[in-house]
Amino acid sequence: MKILVCKDYAQMSEKAARIFAAQLILKPNSVLGLATGSTPEGMYASLVEKYNEGKIDFADVTSFNLDEYYQLPVENDQSYDYFMKKHLFNHVNIENFNLPNGMVEDVEAECKAYEERIEAAGGIDIQVLGIGKNGHIGFNEPDSVFIKNTHLVELTPSTIEANSRFFASEEEVPKKAVSMGIGTILKSKKIVLLASGEGKADAIAKTVYGDIDPMVPATALQLHNDVIIILDEAAASQL
Ligand code: GLP
Secondary structure (H helix, E strand, C coil): CEEEEECCHHHHHHHHHHHHHHHHHHCCCCEEEECCCCCCHHHHHHHHHHHHCCCCCCCCCEEEECEEECCCCCCCCCCHHHHHHHHCHHHCCCCEEECCCCCCCCHHHHHHHHHHHHHHCCCCCEEEECCCCCCCECCECCCCCCCCCCEEEECCHHHHHHHHHHCCCHHHCCCEEEECCHHHHHCCCEEEEEECCHHHHHHHHHHHHCCCCCCCHHHHHHHCCCEEEEEECCCCCCC
16 A cells, blocks of 8 residues: 555645546546545546646546445435536536446346446546545445445445535435445555545554454455555544
């Protein structure tokens, strides 16, 4: 694992955006793995800026998001589809973007199809990740095993509580989500994990120094040979 400690959120975001920009310049038809949450917002803003300056182009890019809430219509302003359009897709010339469809009847078939679409696109070249306070990545919650493929997840009370800040009340937060599995994430050629703020310091310390343990899903990243962790000073404070 390579660890970069930045002064603050802005520097972390810029560093991450430059890694993605370089990827797009070197391989314009890259397959990007994308994440939601407040952490990557600054990186997306910087990528939009670089696009507007003519430095990068998304015409040949394919993207796959990590996760989507289950049974939350995409028109809902808390859906991850809505988030991605708001922060990135509506501002750049990307045409081929994909998120798991959480509205389907047959969620098992959707999970299988999502994996197949990623494979058919040639696999993910670079995946950005945030991290939950409990060490979740995507929506892979602490569990007794690492779940390999895209699957339906029961969100933990702590994740529901953490995400309730975006909803009018905790009752409105969906209790399930469709998420890439740990195997799906580990198959990415390169992984960039971002974390900012004191609240993530414990999860980051466990990710870097802890035993590989499905109770802290991000520890699986220790098994990958090309992971860059970009932190601000607060998130790095327990390293
Ligand atoms: C959600 C998302 C994760 C994200 C996490 C942390 O649960 N599914 O992909 O990493 O929240 O979010 P934030 O970046 O807002 O702290």
